[in-house]
Amino acid sequence: MKSQVSSGDAKAARRRAAAITEGVIWKQLLLFFFPILFGTFFQQLYNTADAVIVGRYVGKEALAAVGGSTAMIINLMVGFFVGLSSGATVIISQFFGAQNEKRVSEAVHTAMAFSLVCGLVMTAGGVLFARPILTAMGNPEDIMEDSMAYMQIYFFGVITNLIYNMGSGILRAIGDSRRPLYYLIASCFTNIMLDLAFVVVLNMGVRGAALATVGSQIVSAVLVSAALMRADKSYKLILRNMRLNPFMVKRIVQIGFPAGLQSVMYSVSNIIIQRSVNALGTDTIAAWSAYSKIDSVYWMVLSALGISITTFVGQNYGAGRMDRVRRGVLECLGLSALITIGLSAVLYTWGGGIYRLFTNDAAVLARGMEILHFLAPAFILYVCIEIYSGALRGVGDCWIPMIITAMGVCVLRILWVVAVVPFRPAMSTIIISYPMSWATTTALFNVYYFWFSSLKRFSVRLPWKRKRRRRG
Numbered sequence: 001m002k003s004q005v006s007s008g009d010a011k012a013a014r015r016r017a018a019a020i021t022e023g024v025i026w027k028q029l030l031l032f033f034f035p036i037l038f039g040t041f042f043q044q045l046y047n048t049a050d051a052v053i054v055g056r057y058v059g060k061e062a063l064a065a066v067g068g069s070t071a072m073i074i075n076l077m078v079g080f081f082v083g084l085s086s087g088a089t090v091i092i093s094q095f096f097g098a099q100n101e102k103r104v105s106e107a108v109h110t111a112m113a114f115s116l117v118c119g120l121v122m123t124a125g126g127v128l129f130a131r132p133i134l135t136a137m138g139n140p141e142d143i144m145e146d147s148m149a150y151m152q153i154y155f156f157g158v159i160t161n162l163i164y165n166m167g168s169g170i171l172r173a174i175g176d177s178r179r180p181l182y183y184l185i186a187s188c189f190t191n192i193m194l195d196l197a198f199v200v201v202l203n204m205g206v207r208g209a210a211l212a213t214v215g216s217q218i219v220s221a222v223l224v225s226a227a228l229m230r231a232d233k234s235y236k237l238i239l240r241n242m243r244l245n246p247f248m249v250k251r252i253v254q255i256g257f258p259a260g261l262q263s264v265m266y267s268v269s270n271i272i273i274q275r276s277v278n279a280l281g282t283d284t285i286a287a288w289s290a291y292s293k294i295d296s297v298y299w300m301v302l303s304a305l306g307i308s309i310t311t312f313v314g315q316n317y318g319a320g321r322m323d324r325v326r327r328g329v330l331e332c333l334g335l336s337a338l339i340t341i342g343l344s345a346v347l348y349t350w351g352g353g354i355y356r357l358f359t360n361d362a363a364v365l366a367r368g369m370e371i372l373h374f375l376a377p378a379f380i381l382y383v384c385i386e387i388y389s390g391a392l393r394g395v396g397d398c399w400i401p402m403i404i405t406a407m408g409v410c411v412l413r414i415l416w417v418v419a420v421v422p423f424r425p426a427m428s429t430i431i432i433s434y435p436m437s438w439a440t441t442t443a444l445f446n447v448y449y450f451w452f453s454s455l456k457r458f459s460v461r462l463p464w465k466r467k468r469r470r471r472g
Helices: 001-021 026-059 060-069 070-096 102-127 131-138 141-156 158-172 178-201 207-228 246-278 283-295 296-318 321-355 364-393 399-420 427-431 433-451
Strands: none
Touching: 001 296, 026 060, 026 102, 026 178, 026 207, 026 283, 026 321, 060 070, 060 141, 060 207, 060 283, 070 102, 070 131, 070 141, 070 158, 070 246, 070 296, 070 364, 070 399, 102 131, 102 141, 102 158, 102 207, 102 246, 102 399, 131 141, 141 158, 158 207, 158 296, 178 207, 246 283, 246 364, 246 427, 283 296, 283 321, 283 364, 296 321, 296 364, 321 364, 364 399, 364 427, 364 433, 399 433, 427 433
């Protein structure tokens, strides 16, 4: 019976690889995209549930504590790891596309061991340095204790978040984007139930919301680990085989570090912006916190498309199908533009109703709608950044895209906030930095992609393949 199950899993894995490397491109992108989209939706939903429940049942101060500086710090640290783990997703998808089972197994065990090490480091840093970091960000004193409590509890259990993200990345690398979705759905409903129990029934405030989030992440980590342990031999997780393979660590870091650094730079620029927002008062902080949850609907769509094109490019690159790589990028750009226009229109038109999920405070609603009406029409400027970056990452071209993003988005945005905002400290002055930086970075990406990138050049060499010697 065991051999039959293993054989069936292997056949399913081969079918997934063939579909990505041989099927109709836009259909394969959508089939891969939707499970990732729903997965990121449920991942965002259990984060948003904290903000909705504490905002409605505890107050706007609690909403600011959960969604302000604390959320920025969490996004910075977890975002860095998620970017770093994308290196594992890329190399596993490449090895899987090339049908190199030995390398797939080595990469899987190294990736999971790597997530454990990173989790321990992150837990220590988040728990020990919560107050100094929040103080440095100018977090208001009236929400300091709640912010610190939420942050410390979250990071005490952050290792489960990293295990889930790495495990789901492994499953997506071999073409399975459905099971990570199922696990996130289970995690999401767990979080909502725990939120209601801890915050509403037991009146535990932001501490209850943090405990609910950690509890839900434990569920997702257990489920994804169990799935890998039951998998077939090519990507099966065997606990005693978990170790840091030097070659694999080097490849993961080479590809993933630029993506992680790029995520950090985004977060650092957002933290600097959050510091400017903090100076405008609790109402504005709450409005900005709620907006960040609302516009996350769009960012999770673009993120899902970016992950889809990374895996699509990685497997086709591994299989030597460069024609499909280039066509896939163009078709993904078209899909992204259509979705962006539709979502921007929805958020612009019905954003007020969504805002009322978080609060009924008139001042917070007024400030929030000003932000939403200004930024939603500008989302189209961001499309090329996510898709080109994901595609280039799929072939291992990571450093130049990171530099482009760093200069075009992060540095430009920071310079604006530091040099211009102090002379006119208003929300409109702060948020104009977003479309300005998106437009600049999009222009730079187009120049690089079409004239200088590895996808422009026809020949791309797989790094692990050796040249064959001619026999005399």
